[in-house]
Amino acid sequence: MTGLQEQIRPGIDRIQPYVPGLTDDELSRKYGLKRVIKLNANENALGPSPLALKAIQRELAVLHHYPDGGSRLLRDEIAEFHQVTVEQVLVGNGSDDIIKLLSETFLNPGDEIVVPAPSFSQYNFGAAVMQAKVIQVPLGPGFEYDVSGLADAVTDRTKLLYLCSPNNPTGTYLRHADALWLLERLPAQVIVVVDLAYNDFSNKPDRLIETPELLSDPRVVALHTFSKLYGLAGLRVGYGLAHPDVWSYVHRVREPFNVNRVAQRAAAAALEDVQHVAASQQLVYESREQFLSWAKRHGVEAIPPEGNFILMKTGDAKWTTERLMERGVMVRAGFAGLDEYVRITFGTREENDFCLAQLEGVLGQVAEVQSHNATSVISYKLPPRSVSVGGE
Numbered sequence: 001m002t003g004l005q006e007q008i009r010p011g012i013d014r015i016q017p018y019v020p021g022l023t024d025d026e027l028s029r030k031y032g033l034k035r036v037i038k039l040n041a042n043e044n045a046l047g048p049s050p051l052a053l054k055a056i057q058r059e060l061a062v063l064h065h066y067p068d069g070g071s072r073l074l075r076d077e078i079a080e081f082h083q084v085t086v087e088q089v090l091v092g093n094g095s096d097d098i099i100k101l102l103s104e105t106f107l108n109p110g111d112e113i114v115v116p117a118p119s120f121s122q123y124n125f126g127a128a129v130m131q132a133k134v135i136q137v138p139l140g141p142g143f144e145y146d147v148s149g150l151a152d153a154v155t156d157r158t159k160l161l162y163l164c165s166p167n168n169p170t171g172t173y174l175r176h177a178d179a180l181w182l183l184e185r186l187p188a189q190v191i192v193v194v195d196l197a198y199n200d201f202s203n204k205p206d207r208l209i210e211t212p213e214l215l216s217d218p219r220v221v222a223l224h225t226f227s228k229l230y231g232l233a234g235l236r237v238g239y240g241l242a243h244p245d246v247w248s249y250v251h252r253v254r255e256p257f258n259v260n261r262v263a264q265r266a267a268a269a270a271l272e273d274v275q276h277v278a279a280s281q282q283l284v285y286e287s288r289e290q291f292l293s294w295a296k297r298h299g300v301e302a303i304p305p306e307g308n309f310i311l312m313k314t315g316d317a318k319w320t321t322e323r324l325m326e327r328g329v330m331v332r333a334g335f336a337g338l339d340e341y342v343r344i345t346f347g348t349r350e351e352n353d354f355c356l357a358q359l360e361g362v363l364g365q366v367a368e369v370q371s372h373n374a375t376s377v378i379s380y381k382l383p384p385r386s387v388s389v390g391g392e
Protein backbone atom coordinates (compact mmCIF):
# COMPACT_ATOMS: atom_id res chain seq x y z
CA MET A 1 0.00 0.00 0.00
CA THR A 2 1.71 3.17 -1.12
CA GLY A 3 1.04 6.50 0.48
CA LEU A 4 -0.60 5.26 3.68
CA GLN A 5 2.64 5.81 5.58
CA GLU A 6 2.31 9.53 4.76
CA GLN A 7 -1.42 9.65 5.55
CA ILE A 8 -1.41 8.28 9.09
CA ARG A 9 -0.97 10.58 12.08
CA PRO A 10 2.60 10.86 13.36
CA GLY A 11 3.36 8.25 15.98
CA ILE A 12 0.67 5.73 14.95
CA ASP A 13 3.31 3.51 13.30
CA ARG A 14 5.28 3.42 16.55
CA ILE A 15 2.38 1.98 18.56
CA GLN A 16 2.86 -1.73 19.13
CA PRO A 17 -0.47 -3.52 18.71
CA TYR A 18 -1.53 -5.28 21.90
CA VAL A 19 -0.60 -8.96 21.72
CA PRO A 20 -2.97 -11.01 23.87
CA GLY A 21 -1.88 -14.41 25.16
CA LEU A 22 -3.15 -17.49 23.38
CA THR A 23 -6.81 -18.23 24.04
CA ASP A 24 -7.40 -21.57 25.68
CA ASP A 25 -8.71 -22.89 22.34
CA GLU A 26 -5.48 -21.96 20.58
CA LEU A 27 -3.50 -23.37 23.44
CA SER A 28 -5.36 -26.68 23.46
CA ARG A 29 -4.81 -27.04 19.73
CA LYS A 30 -1.14 -26.14 19.88
CA TYR A 31 -0.25 -28.50 22.69
CA GLY A 32 -2.94 -31.12 22.14
CA LEU A 33 -4.46 -30.51 25.55
CA LYS A 34 -8.06 -31.20 26.45
CA ARG A 35 -8.32 -28.49 29.08
CA VAL A 36 -6.25 -25.62 30.27
CA ILE A 37 -6.27 -23.64 33.48
CA LYS A 38 -6.32 -19.94 32.76
CA LEU A 39 -4.28 -18.12 35.38
CA ASN A 40 -2.91 -15.38 33.14
CA ALA A 41 -5.36 -12.47 33.19
CA ASN A 42 -6.29 -11.89 36.85
CA GLU A 43 -9.86 -13.02 36.25
CA ASN A 44 -12.16 -14.23 39.03
CA ALA A 45 -11.77 -17.97 39.61
CA LEU A 46 -15.35 -18.20 40.92
CA GLY A 47 -16.80 -16.93 37.66
CA PRO A 48 -19.35 -14.16 37.28
CA SER A 49 -21.67 -13.01 40.04
CA PRO A 50 -24.81 -15.21 39.96
CA LEU A 51 -26.98 -12.13 40.50
CA ALA A 52 -25.37 -10.54 37.44
CA LEU A 53 -26.20 -13.64 35.37
CA LYS A 54 -29.86 -13.33 36.34
CA ALA A 55 -29.90 -9.65 35.41
CA ILE A 56 -28.31 -10.48 32.05
CA GLN A 57 -31.01 -13.06 31.32
CA ARG A 58 -33.75 -10.51 32.03
CA GLU A 59 -32.13 -7.92 29.77
CA LEU A 60 -31.85 -10.12 26.68
CA ALA A 61 -35.42 -9.50 25.54
CA VAL A 62 -34.79 -5.78 25.05
CA LEU A 63 -31.55 -5.99 23.12
CA HIS A 64 -33.21 -4.31 20.15
CA HIS A 65 -33.24 -1.09 22.18
CA TYR A 66 -30.23 1.15 22.61
CA PRO A 67 -28.80 1.35 26.12
CA ASP A 68 -29.23 4.39 28.34
CA GLY A 69 -26.30 6.46 27.08
CA GLY A 70 -25.96 8.10 30.49
CA SER A 71 -25.91 4.73 32.32
CA ARG A 72 -28.08 6.42 34.93
CA LEU A 73 -29.27 3.38 36.87
CA LEU A 74 -25.77 1.96 37.21
CA ARG A 75 -24.27 5.34 38.10
CA ASP A 76 -26.94 5.82 40.78
CA GLU A 77 -26.03 2.46 42.31
CA ILE A 78 -22.31 3.24 42.23
CA ALA A 79 -22.89 6.69 43.74
CA GLU A 80 -24.87 5.16 46.58
CA PHE A 81 -22.28 2.43 47.09
CA HIS A 82 -19.45 4.95 47.43
CA GLN A 83 -21.50 7.71 49.08
CA VAL A 84 -20.78 10.23 46.33
CA THR A 85 -23.01 12.21 43.96
CA VAL A 86 -24.01 10.72 40.62
CA GLU A 87 -22.17 13.56 38.87
CA GLN A 88 -18.93 12.23 40.34
CA VAL A 89 -19.39 8.88 38.56
CA LEU A 90 -18.47 8.02 34.97
CA VAL A 91 -18.77 4.49 33.60
CA GLY A 92 -16.78 3.02 30.75
CA ASN A 93 -16.43 -0.01 28.51
CA GLY A 94 -13.97 -1.40 31.04
CA SER A 95 -11.65 0.94 32.89
CA ASP A 96 -9.43 0.65 29.81
CA ASP A 97 -12.03 2.84 28.10
CA ILE A 98 -11.77 5.48 30.83
CA ILE A 99 -7.95 5.51 30.66
CA LYS A 100 -8.18 6.17 26.91
CA LEU A 101 -10.85 8.84 27.43
CA LEU A 102 -8.69 10.63 30.01
CA SER A 103 -5.76 10.49 27.57
CA GLU A 104 -7.90 11.94 24.76
CA THR A 105 -9.26 14.65 27.03
CA PHE A 106 -5.99 15.86 28.53
CA LEU A 107 -3.00 14.94 26.37
CA ASN A 108 -1.49 16.98 23.56
CA PRO A 109 1.52 15.83 21.52
CA GLY A 110 4.61 16.42 23.63
CA ASP A 111 2.76 16.40 26.94
CA GLU A 112 4.00 13.99 29.55
CA ILE A 113 2.49 11.29 31.73
CA VAL A 114 4.29 9.89 34.76
CA VAL A 115 3.88 6.19 35.52
CA PRO A 116 5.45 3.73 37.94
CA ALA A 117 7.37 0.94 36.20
CA PRO A 118 6.54 -1.80 35.77
CA SER A 119 2.81 -1.17 35.83
CA PHE A 120 -0.34 -1.54 33.72
CA SER A 121 0.44 -1.05 30.01
CA GLN A 122 -2.84 0.68 29.18
CA TYR A 123 -1.54 3.96 30.66
CA ASN A 124 1.31 4.01 28.12
CA PHE A 125 -1.05 3.04 25.31
CA GLY A 126 -3.28 6.08 25.98
CA ALA A 127 -0.21 8.33 25.86
CA ALA A 128 1.09 6.71 22.66
CA VAL A 129 -2.21 7.30 20.85
CA MET A 130 -2.03 10.98 21.77
CA GLN A 131 1.71 11.29 21.02
CA ALA A 132 2.45 12.16 24.62
CA LYS A 133 5.68 11.16 26.32
CA VAL A 134 5.76 8.45 28.99
CA ILE A 135 8.07 9.17 31.92
CA GLN A 136 8.65 5.89 33.75
CA VAL A 137 9.67 5.94 37.40
CA PRO A 138 11.02 2.56 38.52
CA LEU A 139 9.53 1.03 41.64
CA GLY A 140 12.03 0.85 44.50
CA PRO A 141 13.52 -2.18 46.29
CA GLY A 142 10.95 -4.96 46.71
CA PHE A 143 8.85 -3.20 44.03
CA GLU A 144 7.67 -0.66 46.60
CA TYR A 145 6.44 2.73 45.42
CA ASP A 146 9.05 5.47 45.13
CA VAL A 147 6.88 8.54 45.75
CA SER A 148 9.75 11.01 45.85
CA GLY A 149 10.92 9.63 42.50
CA LEU A 150 7.42 10.18 41.13
CA ALA A 151 7.31 13.74 42.50
CA ASP A 152 10.73 14.48 40.97
CA ALA A 153 9.62 13.21 37.56
CA VAL A 154 6.85 15.80 37.28
CA THR A 155 7.56 18.77 34.99
CA ASP A 156 5.40 21.61 33.71
CA ARG A 157 4.48 19.33 30.79
CA THR A 158 3.07 16.63 33.06
CA LYS A 159 -0.69 16.21 32.61
CA LEU A 160 -1.42 12.78 34.08
CA LEU A 161 0.23 10.79 36.84
CA TYR A 162 -0.87 7.18 37.37
CA LEU A 163 -0.84 5.28 40.62
CA CYS A 164 -1.90 1.64 40.54
CA SER A 165 -2.56 0.15 43.97
CA PRO A 166 -2.20 -2.76 44.41
CA ASN A 167 0.05 -2.54 41.38
CA ASN A 168 -0.25 -4.83 38.37
CA PRO A 169 1.97 -6.87 37.84
CA THR A 170 3.94 -6.59 41.11
CA GLY A 171 1.09 -6.88 43.64
CA THR A 172 2.68 -4.23 45.87
CA TYR A 173 0.53 -1.40 47.21
CA LEU A 174 0.76 2.32 47.87
CA ARG A 175 0.29 3.62 51.41
CA HIS A 176 -2.38 6.25 51.90
CA ALA A 177 0.01 8.55 53.73
CA ASP A 178 2.49 8.34 50.82
CA ALA A 179 -0.25 9.25 48.33
CA LEU A 180 -1.17 12.31 50.43
CA TRP A 181 2.52 13.27 50.66
CA LEU A 182 2.75 13.10 46.87
CA LEU A 183 -0.48 15.07 46.28
CA GLU A 184 0.82 17.87 48.49
CA ARG A 185 3.81 18.23 46.20
CA LEU A 186 2.06 18.07 42.85
CA PRO A 187 1.06 21.18 40.92
CA ALA A 188 -2.60 21.91 40.13
CA GLN A 189 -2.31 20.89 36.45
CA VAL A 190 -1.49 17.25 37.20
CA ILE A 191 -4.44 14.86 37.20
CA VAL A 192 -3.65 11.93 39.48
CA VAL A 193 -5.28 8.73 38.27
CA VAL A 194 -5.53 6.22 41.07
CA ASP A 195 -6.23 2.76 39.64
CA LEU A 196 -7.86 0.65 42.35
CA ALA A 197 -8.66 -2.41 40.23
CA TYR A 198 -7.36 -4.78 42.93
CA ASN A 199 -7.89 -2.70 46.05
CA ASP A 200 -10.82 -4.76 47.34
CA PHE A 201 -8.55 -7.81 47.54
CA SER A 202 -6.24 -6.02 49.98
CA ASN A 203 -6.90 -5.65 53.67
CA LYS A 204 -3.83 -3.62 54.60
CA PRO A 205 -5.11 -0.93 56.99
CA ASP A 206 -2.58 1.63 55.68
CA ARG A 207 -3.38 1.13 51.99
CA LEU A 208 -4.53 3.92 49.71
CA ILE A 209 -8.31 4.29 49.73
CA GLU A 210 -10.59 6.92 48.26
CA THR A 211 -11.66 8.93 51.26
CA PRO A 212 -14.17 11.79 50.75
CA GLU A 213 -11.21 14.10 51.40
CA LEU A 214 -9.23 12.53 48.55
CA LEU A 215 -12.20 12.68 46.17
CA SER A 216 -12.79 16.35 46.99
CA ASP A 217 -9.39 17.10 45.45
CA PRO A 218 -10.22 18.20 41.87
CA ARG A 219 -7.02 16.53 40.60
CA VAL A 220 -7.93 13.02 41.74
CA VAL A 221 -9.58 10.37 39.55
CA ALA A 222 -10.17 6.94 41.15
CA LEU A 223 -10.69 3.99 38.79
CA HIS A 224 -12.57 0.77 39.52
CA THR A 225 -13.50 -2.23 37.43
CA PHE A 226 -16.10 -4.99 37.37
CA SER A 227 -13.55 -7.25 35.65
CA LYS A 228 -11.78 -8.65 38.71
CA LEU A 229 -13.68 -8.87 42.01
CA TYR A 230 -17.08 -9.08 40.30
CA GLY A 231 -16.00 -11.56 37.62
CA LEU A 232 -17.36 -9.64 34.63
CA ALA A 233 -14.21 -9.12 32.53
CA GLY A 234 -15.97 -10.37 29.40
CA LEU A 235 -18.74 -7.76 29.69
CA ARG A 236 -16.41 -4.75 29.88
CA VAL A 237 -17.52 -2.38 32.63
CA GLY A 238 -15.43 -0.06 34.74
CA TYR A 239 -16.03 3.26 36.44
CA GLY A 240 -14.26 6.33 37.65
CA LEU A 241 -14.94 8.65 40.59
CA ALA A 242 -13.80 12.26 40.23
CA HIS A 243 -14.84 15.88 40.52
CA PRO A 244 -17.81 16.56 38.17
CA ASP A 245 -15.73 19.21 36.34
CA VAL A 246 -13.31 16.51 35.16
CA TRP A 247 -16.12 14.37 33.80
CA SER A 248 -17.84 17.36 32.15
CA TYR A 249 -14.93 17.39 29.67
CA VAL A 250 -14.40 13.64 29.43
CA HIS A 251 -18.09 13.22 28.50
CA ARG A 252 -17.43 15.21 25.31
CA VAL A 253 -15.09 12.55 23.89
CA ARG A 254 -17.01 9.55 25.22
CA GLU A 255 -18.90 7.34 22.75
CA PRO A 256 -22.60 8.08 23.34
CA PHE A 257 -23.38 4.41 24.13
CA ASN A 258 -20.02 3.29 25.52
CA VAL A 259 -21.51 0.76 27.96
CA ASN A 260 -24.01 -1.72 26.55
CA ARG A 261 -27.32 -2.38 28.28
CA VAL A 262 -26.53 -5.93 29.37
CA ALA A 263 -23.33 -4.72 30.99
CA GLN A 264 -25.11 -1.86 32.79
CA ARG A 265 -27.69 -4.20 34.36
CA ALA A 266 -25.19 -6.93 35.18
CA ALA A 267 -22.81 -4.53 36.88
CA ALA A 268 -25.58 -2.99 38.97
CA ALA A 269 -26.63 -6.46 40.12
CA ALA A 270 -23.04 -7.56 40.81
CA LEU A 271 -22.47 -4.55 43.04
CA GLU A 272 -25.19 -5.86 45.34
CA ASP A 273 -23.98 -9.45 45.31
CA VAL A 274 -22.30 -9.35 48.72
CA GLN A 275 -22.09 -13.13 48.91
CA HIS A 276 -20.17 -13.47 45.66
CA VAL A 277 -17.88 -10.61 46.66
CA ALA A 278 -17.13 -12.13 50.07
CA ALA A 279 -16.50 -15.58 48.59
CA SER A 280 -14.18 -14.10 45.96
CA GLN A 281 -12.21 -12.21 48.58
CA GLN A 282 -12.00 -15.24 50.85
CA LEU A 283 -10.66 -17.41 48.03
CA VAL A 284 -7.98 -14.84 47.28
CA TYR A 285 -6.91 -14.61 50.95
CA GLU A 286 -6.58 -18.39 51.14
CA SER A 287 -4.75 -18.58 47.81
CA ARG A 288 -2.31 -15.97 48.98
CA GLU A 289 -1.38 -18.09 52.01
CA GLN A 290 -1.15 -21.20 49.86
CA PHE A 291 1.22 -19.64 47.32
CA LEU A 292 3.34 -17.84 49.90
CA SER A 293 3.88 -20.94 51.98
CA TRP A 294 4.65 -22.96 48.84
CA ALA A 295 7.20 -20.35 47.75
CA LYS A 296 8.80 -20.36 51.18
CA ARG A 297 9.03 -24.15 51.27
CA HIS A 298 10.62 -24.26 47.82
CA GLY A 299 12.93 -21.29 48.24
CA VAL A 300 11.25 -19.37 45.44
CA GLU A 301 11.19 -15.59 45.72
CA ALA A 302 7.61 -14.28 45.84
CA ILE A 303 6.49 -10.68 46.15
CA PRO A 304 3.92 -10.30 48.97
CA PRO A 305 0.68 -10.13 46.98
CA GLU A 306 -2.10 -7.64 47.70
CA GLY A 307 -4.11 -8.42 44.55
CA ASN A 308 -5.61 -11.67 43.24
CA PHE A 309 -2.29 -12.71 41.69
CA ILE A 310 1.32 -13.26 42.70
CA LEU A 311 4.62 -12.33 41.11
CA MET A 312 7.25 -15.03 41.51
CA LYS A 313 10.88 -15.23 40.45
CA THR A 314 11.28 -18.50 38.59
CA GLY A 315 14.31 -17.85 36.37
CA ASP A 316 13.79 -17.41 32.61
CA ALA A 317 10.10 -16.42 32.64
CA LYS A 318 9.46 -17.06 28.95
CA TRP A 319 10.80 -20.59 29.27
CA THR A 320 8.85 -21.26 32.48
CA THR A 321 5.65 -20.00 30.87
CA GLU A 322 6.06 -22.25 27.84
CA ARG A 323 6.77 -25.31 29.99
CA LEU A 324 3.70 -24.55 32.10
CA MET A 325 1.60 -24.15 28.95
CA GLU A 326 2.64 -27.63 27.82
CA ARG A 327 1.30 -28.85 31.12
CA GLY A 328 -2.00 -27.05 30.72
CA VAL A 329 -1.41 -24.00 32.91
CA MET A 330 -1.48 -20.49 31.46
CA VAL A 331 0.41 -17.86 33.42
CA ARG A 332 1.72 -14.48 32.36
CA ALA A 333 5.27 -13.32 31.63
CA GLY A 334 6.82 -10.71 29.38
CA PHE A 335 6.65 -7.65 31.61
CA ALA A 336 9.27 -5.03 30.81
CA GLY A 337 12.27 -5.46 33.08
CA LEU A 338 10.88 -8.62 34.69
CA ASP A 339 12.49 -11.31 32.53
CA GLU A 340 12.76 -13.70 35.46
CA TYR A 341 9.30 -13.24 36.95
CA VAL A 342 5.98 -14.87 36.16
CA ARG A 343 2.62 -13.52 37.28
CA ILE A 344 0.14 -16.15 38.36
CA THR A 345 -3.52 -15.38 38.94
CA PHE A 346 -5.03 -17.22 41.88
CA GLY A 347 -7.47 -19.94 40.87
CA THR A 348 -9.76 -22.24 42.80
CA ARG A 349 -8.12 -24.43 45.44
CA GLU A 350 -7.87 -27.32 42.94
CA GLU A 351 -6.44 -25.08 40.23
CA ASN A 352 -3.88 -23.68 42.64
CA ASP A 353 -2.85 -27.19 43.71
CA PHE A 354 -2.46 -28.26 40.11
CA CYS A 355 -0.59 -25.10 39.12
CA LEU A 356 1.90 -25.42 41.98
CA ALA A 357 2.44 -29.11 41.30
CA GLN A 358 3.24 -28.30 37.68
CA LEU A 359 5.47 -25.41 38.65
CA GLU A 360 7.35 -27.73 40.95
CA GLY A 361 7.85 -30.10 38.03
CA VAL A 362 9.02 -27.33 35.75
CA LEU A 363 11.48 -25.95 38.28
CA GLY A 364 12.76 -29.48 38.77
CA GLN A 365 13.25 -29.64 35.00
CA VAL A 366 15.43 -26.53 35.21
CA ALA A 367 17.79 -28.32 37.57
CA GLU A 368 17.82 -31.28 35.19
CA VAL A 369 18.56 -29.16 32.13
CA GLN A 370 21.27 -27.38 34.03
CA SER A 371 22.99 -30.64 34.85
CA HIS A 372 22.87 -31.56 31.11
CA ASN A 373 20.58 -34.50 31.62
CA ALA A 374 18.11 -35.30 28.89
CA THR A 375 14.67 -33.89 29.64
CA SER A 376 12.31 -36.63 30.62
CA VAL A 377 8.76 -36.95 29.40
CA ILE A 378 6.44 -35.79 32.12
CA SER A 379 3.08 -37.38 32.63
CA TYR A 380 0.45 -35.42 34.47
CA LYS A 381 -3.17 -35.46 35.38
CA LEU A 382 -5.51 -32.50 34.98
CA PRO A 383 -7.66 -31.43 37.92
CA PRO A 384 -11.41 -32.06 37.98
CA ARG A 385 -12.44 -28.46 37.26
CA SER A 386 -10.96 -25.78 35.05
CA VAL A 387 -12.03 -22.32 34.04
CA SER A 388 -12.75 -21.96 30.37
CA VAL A 389 -12.55 -18.38 29.24
CA GLY A 390 -11.40 -17.11 25.86
CA GLY A 391 -9.48 -13.94 25.14
CA GLU A 392 -7.40 -11.87 27.48
Ligand SMILES: *Cc1c(COP(=O)(O)O)cnc(C)c1O
Nearest residue numbers: 094095096120168197225227238
Ligand atom coordinates in the same frame (compact mmCIF):
# COMPACT_ATOMS: atom_id res chain seq x y z
C1 LIG B 1 -7.49 -5.56 34.92
C2 LIG B 1 -7.11 -4.17 35.21
C3 LIG B 1 -7.98 -3.13 34.95
C4 LIG B 1 -9.36 -3.40 34.46
O1 LIG B 1 -9.49 -3.21 33.13
P1 LIG B 1 -10.93 -3.34 32.48
O2 LIG B 1 -10.76 -2.57 31.23
O3 LIG B 1 -11.91 -2.71 33.43
O4 LIG B 1 -11.17 -4.80 32.28
C5 LIG B 1 -7.60 -1.84 35.25
N1 LIG B 1 -6.41 -1.59 35.79
C6 LIG B 1 -5.54 -2.56 36.06
C7 LIG B 1 -4.26 -2.24 36.70
C8 LIG B 1 -5.86 -3.88 35.76
O5 LIG B 1 -4.98 -4.84 36.00
